[in-house]
Amino acid sequence: MKIKRVRKANTPPAELQSLEQINISDSFYYTFNKELFLVKNIEIRNSTFRIFYQLYTIHNPVDIEKNSEILPLVYVLMNEKSKELYQVLFQNLIKFAKENNISLRPSKILTNFEIAAINASNEEFSGVINKGCLFHLEQSSWRKIQECGLTVQYGSDKHLSLRLCHLSLAFVLSSEISIAFDTLKSNILSEDRS
DSSP states (O other), X not given: OHHHHHHHHHSOOOOOOSGGGOOOOGGGGBOTTSOBOOOOOOOOOOSOOOSOSEEEEEEEEEEETTEEEEEEEEEEEESOOOHHXXXXXXXXXXXXXXXXXXXXXXXXXXXSSOHHHHHHHHHHSTTOEEEEXXXXXXXXXXXXXXXXXXXXXXXXXXXXXXXXXXXXXXXXXXXXXXXXXXXXXHXXXXXXXX
């Protein structure tokens, strides 16, 4: 009997099958300082069976005693990555900001190159400039190299590596292409010498 109790205590709960099974306790609506944390508890349903596809967070610089730190300010559990869901998210943020006299006029938004989020932010925040995150671009490029079966060649064929590196120039500001090209060229040449 003790074995069953130990096994049961160490067994994770069964995976939820529907949104109806999620019960957010009132204690999660507030921080330890009794400040409101969970602003919206809305459900947007579709025919997807997966409950949460991603945890989407929005980070922003926050001044803390003369120092600025980038902190996550918004957490959203999303069950798909569609432009419509991102629009609902941004509309709710705009509504919350208005209700609480918060200025929400981002001039730049840094994303992970997700087209649905970019298109939704362009529609909901007029004049915003979307920028892609270099880290996510590198990850995406490496996944594509692997997907195309070029991993071994990329590591051994310097000409192929150079051609693939040249593709990255498409994401550089036009005023900085010559500098980026020279940097790329000098890196390749220094690798050839070693």
